Amino acid sequence: xxxxxxxxxxxxxxxxxxxxxxLQKGKSFFIHCSSLNIAKNHQVRKKxxxxxxxxxxxxxxxxxxxxxxxxxxxxxxxxxxxxxAEANANVRKRIEYIxxxxxxxxxALQDLEEKQTSKKDAIxxxxxxxxxxxxxxxxxxxxxxxxxFTSTKNFLQRFCVDDFQTRTxxxxxxxxxxxxxxxxxxxxQGTKLRKNIISPFNPRYRAWEMFLVILVIYSAWVCPxxxxxxxxxxxxxxxxDNIVNGFFAIDIVLTFFVAYVDSQSYLLVDSRKKIAVRxxxxxxxxxxxxxxxxxxxxxxxxxxxxxxxFKVLNMLRLWRLRRVSSLFARLEKDIxxxxxxxxxxxxxxxxxxxxxxxxxxxxxxxxRHPNPxxxxxxxxxxxxxxxxxxNRYVTSMYWSIVTLTTTGYGDxxxxxxxxxxxxxxxxxxxxxxxSYLIGNMTNLVVHWTSRTRDFRDTVGAASEFxxxxxxxxxxxxxxxxxxxxxxxxxxxxQQDTLSSLPKAIRSSISNHLFFPIIRNARLFQGLSxxxxxxxxxxxxAEYFPPKEDVILQNEAPMDMxxxxxxxxxxxxxxxxxxxxxxxxxxxxLFGEVGLLCHRPQPYTARTTEISQILRLNRNALMNIIHENxxxxxxxxxxxxxxxxxxxxxxxxxxxxxxxEQLDVRAEGENYYHAxxxxxxxxxxxxxxxxxxxxxxRTKSGYGMEVKSIAEDDQTALHVAVRTGHPENVRILLEGxxxxxxxxxxxxxxxxxxENQGNKCIYDLLLSYQNxxxxxxxxxxxxxxxxxxxxxxxxxxTHTGVTTCSSSYQKxxxxxxxxxxxxxxxxxxxxxxxxxVTIHMNNASQKQLAKLINLPGSIDELFRIAxxxxxxxxxxxxxxxxxxxxxxxxxxxxxxxxxLIPEQSETMSDMRP
Numbered sequence: 001x002x003x004x005x006x007x008x009x010x011x012x013x014x015x016x017x018x019x020x021x022x023l024q025k026g027k028s029f030f031i032h033c034s035s036l037n038i039a040k041n042h043q044v045r046k047k048x049x050x051x052x053x054x055x056x057x058x059x060x061x062x063x064x065x066x067x068x069x070x071x072x073x074x075x076x077x078x079x080x081x082x083x084x085a086e087a088n089a090n091v092r093k094r095i096e097y098i099x100x101x102x103x104x105x106x107x108a109l110q111d112l113e114e115k116q117t118s119k120k121d122a123i124x125x126x127x128x129x130x131x132x133x134x135x136x137x138x139x140x141x142x143x144x145x146x147x148x149f150t151s152t153k154n155f156l157q158r159f160c161v162d163d164f165q166t167r168t169x170x171x172x173x174x175x176x177x178x179x180x181x182x183x184x185x186x187x188x189q190g191t192k193l194r195k196n197i198i199s200p201f202n203p204r205y206r207a208w209e210m211f212l213v214i215l216v217i218y219s220a221w222v223c224p225x226x227x228x229x230x231x232x233x234x235x236x237x238x239x240x241d242n243i244v245n246g247f248f249a250i251d252i253v254l255t256f257f258v259a260y261v262d263s264q265s266y267l268l269v270d271s272r273k274k275i276a277v278r279x280x281x282x283x284x285x286x287x288x289x290x291x292x293x294x295x296x297x298x299x300x301x302x303x304x305x306x307x308x309x310f311k312v313l314n315m316l317r318l319w320r321l322r323r324v325s326s327l328f329a330r331l332e333k334d335i336x337x338x339x340x341x342x343x344x345x346x347x348x349x350x351x352x353x354x355x356x357x358x359x360x361x362x363x364x365x366x367x368r369h370p371n372p373x374x375x376x377x378x379x380x381x382x383x384x385x386x387x388x389x390x391n392r393y394v395t396s397m398y399w400s401i402v403t404l405t406t407t408g409y410g411d412x413x414x415x416x417x418x419x420x421x422x423x424x425x426x427x428x429x430x431x432x433x434x435s436y437l438i439g440n441m442t443n444l445v446v447h448w449t450s451r452t453r454d455f456r457d458t459v460g461a462a463s464e465f466x467x468x469x470x471x472x473x474x475x476x477x478x479x480x481x482x483x484x485x486x487x488x489x490x491x492x493x494q495q496d497t498l499s500s501l502p503k504a505i506r507s508s509i510s511n512h513l514f515f516p517i518i519r520n521a522r523l524f525q526g527l528s529x530x531x532x533x534x535x536x537x538x539x540x541a542e543y544f545p546p547k548e549d550v551i552l553q554n555e556a557p558m559d560m561x562x563x564x565x566x567x568x569x570x571x572x573x574x575x576x577x578x579x580x581x582x583x584x585x586x587x588x589l590f591g592e593v594g595l596l597c598h599r600p601q602p603y604t605a606r607t608t609e610i611s612q613i614l615r616l617n618r619n620a621l622m623n624i625i626h627e628n629x630x631x632x633x634x635x636x637x638x639x640x641x642x643x644x645x646x647x648x649x650x651x652x653x654x655x656x657x658x659x660e661q662l663d664v665r666a667e668g669e670n671y672y673h674a675x676x677x678x679x680x681x682x683x684x685x686x687x688x689x690x691x692x693x694x695x696x697r698t699k700s701g702y703g704m705e706v707k708s709i710a711e712d713d714q715t716a717l718h719v720a721v722r723t724g725h726p727e728n729v730r731i732l733l734e735g736x737x738x739x740x741x742x743x744x745x746x747x748x749x750x751x752x753x754e755n756q757g758n759k760c761i762y763d764l765l766l767s768y769q770n771x772x773x774x775x776x777x778x779x780x781x782x783x784x785x786x787x788x789x790x791x792x793x794x795x796x797t798h799t800g801v802t803t804c805s806s807s808y809q810k811x812x813x814x815x816x817x818x819x820x821x822x823x824x825x826x827x828x829x830x831x832x833x834x835x836v837t838i839h840m841n842n843a844s845q846k847q848l849a850k851l852i853n854l855p856g857s858i859d860e861l862f863r864i865a866x867x868x869x870x871x872x873x874x875x876x877x878x879x880x881x882x883x884x885x886x887x888x889x890x891x892x893x894x895x896x897x898x899l900i901p902e903q904s905e906t907m908s909d910m911r912p
Contacts, residue, residue, distance in 0.1 A: 038112050042529075045105045049526035050630065052098045053637030059091050197270040198258045205258065212251060213327050215244050216320040220353060223317045228360035228367065228396075229389060238295060248291040248320070255279055255287075290319040324349070340444055347437055354433055355404055358426055359396035365418050374415050404430050455487040474547075481545035485610065507537045514539050514564075514614060521562055522642055523589050526634045531624055538620035544607045550591075551605035557594030559615050563587065566611025571604040578604075595621070596639055599723070714743040721749045726760050733768045740769070767835075767853060834893045840869045841878070841898040854891060861888075865899045876900040 062084065065071070071087045198205050222241070230237075256279060259270040269275065298310040328346045331337050366375035367385070377384045377395060384392060399412045403426060414420045462483055466476040498506050514536050518524055524532060541564070544550055550561060553573055568584040581603060584590045594601035595618050625632035717737040720728035729749075733739070740748050747755075750769065753762040834854040838861075840847045850868045855861050862874040877899045878884050885891065 038109060038116070041105055041109050041112070045102065045109070046526050046528065046634075048098050048102050048105065050634055050637070052095065052102065053634070053641065055091055055095050055098065056641070057637070059088070059095065062088050062091060193259055193268065193270045194272075196257060197272070197275075198254070199268065200258055200260065208251075208254075209323070209327075212247065212320075213323055215247060216323050219244065219317045219320055220324075221356065223315055224357045224360035225393075227311050227315060228364040229393060241295070242293055245291050245293055248287070252284070252287050252291060286316075286319050289313075290316045343440060343444060347440055351404075351433070351437065354429075355397060355400045358404070358429075359393075359400035362399060362419070362422060362426075363392065363396040365422055369416060369418070376412050376415050376419050379415050380412060403427070404433070406430070406434075451487070455483070458483055458487075478545075478548045482548060485543050485545040503537075507533075510536045510539060514541075517562060517564060517587060517614065520587055521589055523592060523635060523638050525638060527631045528628075531628050531631045534624050535616065535621070538624075539614045539616055542613050542615055544611045544613060546607055546609050549604055549606050550613065551601050551603070553602065553604045554600040557591065557597075557599065557601055558618055560589060560591040560595045560618070560621065561605070562589050562614040562616070564612040564614055566613075567608045568611060568613075569606050569608055571606055572602070573604070592639060593643065596636070598725075715741050715749070717741070717749045718743055718747075718752060721753045721756070721758070721761055721765075724756070724758055724761070726764060729761050729764055733764070739765050834891065836891060836894070837896045838865050838868070839896065839898045840865070840872065840874075841900045849896070854888065856888075858886070858888060861897075862899070869899075872899075872901045874899040875902050 062071075065084060067084065069084060071082045071084050193199055222237075226237075256272070256276055258275070259268045260275060260278060261267070262269050269278075294310050294313050328342065331342050332339060363377070366372070366377045369375050369378075372378040372385065373382050375384075376399065377392070381387060381395075384395075395412070402409055402412070403423070414423050459480065462479050463476075465471075466479060471479070498509065501509075511533060515532065518536055518539070519532055524535065527535075539562075544566070550568065553571075563584050563586055565586055567586075568590060569580050570582040570584065570590065571578045572581050573579075584605070590605050591601065593599075625635060714722075715737065717729065717732045717739070718741075720732055737749075739750050742748055750762065750765040753765055835851060836854050837849050837851050839849050847869055850865075852864060852868070855864060858877075861877070865874050866872050876884060877897050879898070880896050885897070891897070
């Protein structure tokens, strides 16, 4: 009945599994198709997001234009003039259209994701229902017994199958058996053992070894017991002993066919000759002696088996205990077993075996003594030999345990010299055994409490440090809170565990834990999946206690942070008072302002509760932005919009980042935003009416007012000089900033740089001051030819609203800005940034070298050199390699030029 019911149940289960498989295939195909649609819609949404951000910037730049500004629409290769209002309306229509498309895509994506989720839930529900039905039926049919048997079987398999085999499922090749191959080993170097050779890692051989371990435990108990208490072996014990010996004899033969691991190469050796030589030269003799049937041999030779000599030889069976030692050594390294309990089991086993052997040997001394009453047991039980075997064995174990524990009740004590000598050696042995037990147990217990001890020592040292250095209470609290939180998180060992793993596994873990967090962060919305995955792998998780500073105001920006859990306050110190200007909630970023603007952090970030924070290094972020310009543009657009919409702008103060600039630039990565306008195709829109724009000079490369005045009458150039950023100074100078503008204290930017001792910025300001007149002449030349240059250099396939500007930039995201760089402008920029050292090449008269700015022509260079060297008429110049130079374009910044006077042309090959 039970068998037929079980078969019927199996048939029902198979039918249900087939139905479930068909259903899952259909649902899986739907999930695959929906995943493709979701990915496609995400790509379209990404493009629309880029276009929306760029057109919003277009609209802002159009609002900055004057009403009489000229706006041009590029149709093919022709620029068509367009009314400013019409251009503004067209851009607004584009923004409305893109916004509507984004809403439609968001709704479609949400619908697809909901359907996909419902299908997945249905698959899991069907699978769970099938499993639950099977379990319930199994319980009704008595299958719980089979399940318990399976659990027991799985537990016993732990002893027979190595941990790496349970995880890999491979058992045949030695590469999959956990052995380390030699360097350069490949699949063609023999990964299989020879025929009829057994791997020592084979699960069946492991099971055989476990069976022998059980027989070893029997031998370890019975050998001392027979030696002390039995004068002859009983029939049943005799038969069983010989059966056990037979199993060990089989193992001796089997060992000649078991491969071994070479101790030098750590590879399996499967040569039969080497296996035999190794076994015979090591343990073969001991195994034979411990397995030999000594009692039958004794009966054959002496007609009795009670001789002491044969009993002593019978103790050789204890040699088999090495198998138990090997088993414990293997289990201690098996991660499926608890190390603490394995060690405790080993210590208990050693103790019980020592007690058993000592009791048996002590009874043997009393049993062999000629006067039974003068023995330790005969003094209490004069006729102890007539007592039952059980009473004698228990009495011996009682004495052994009392002596081992050094209790010594005195009821059983030595009565003759032999017993006294045995007691002496046994007590000495107890000293070593007790030390071994106490040392191991202490080590196990202390290991549990070592972290707490180290924590208390660290807290004490930190408290002493704070008192000795008179730290304020706020810093003391932060110090102790950090140590306490570190103690709590160190137990997790998260960072140590991740650091020890291969990069691929670390990436998978980070992607599983942090990808949803970084995907929902505002700064990274719209980024591709690949770049988000790259960012996730660079994240590092940290814990911060309450009231700990994560970022300090005005510190160098090295990282940005994402709050996973907890809360953070953004604090600004104004006139010596801390003022909270914002709060960071879960999933939001902070620290990105200073990092992306390459400026000191504008605020202090302080936790208000225990917080988990993800840290992203600046270099990692900039490398990813640099390699992916489209996603970099998305990040900067998101940041610019977030900066404009945040409440931080209401907390402006002179010299802060919010009053200095609202544009965003990643220094060294060539990203500009407020000064660039993009149409739907991603090309920049150039500001119009170059003549008027050049005359006004109202905007710098940073998109800020170069002539704007702060409360202390400092211009943007004053601020850039004070903060020490040469790149900012250069951009402001190109935008027309006045190097001689006075602030409220009567300081010009050039004098401020001189007072600060910043030679780089001072030389830059001095260079622009000296060449200002030359720049103005070149700019006029640029204005006359700008329209013609634009018609030649704009891409023919580009269409959109285009405006013209003279605010040319050296660095830009889009290559279209290079179309505005007329050859005259390139010449001006090159000349204005090149400094050379000139020498007079005259053998009769040596003059000091002169450092000058390279002028616009060779004749002008000769004229300046003539003034520097007292009226000489120079006609030629050579470089340091004595090569004549007749074109200024080959001269580089820092070159040494040797000028030859007219009367010294014949000696042009000589230099001082």
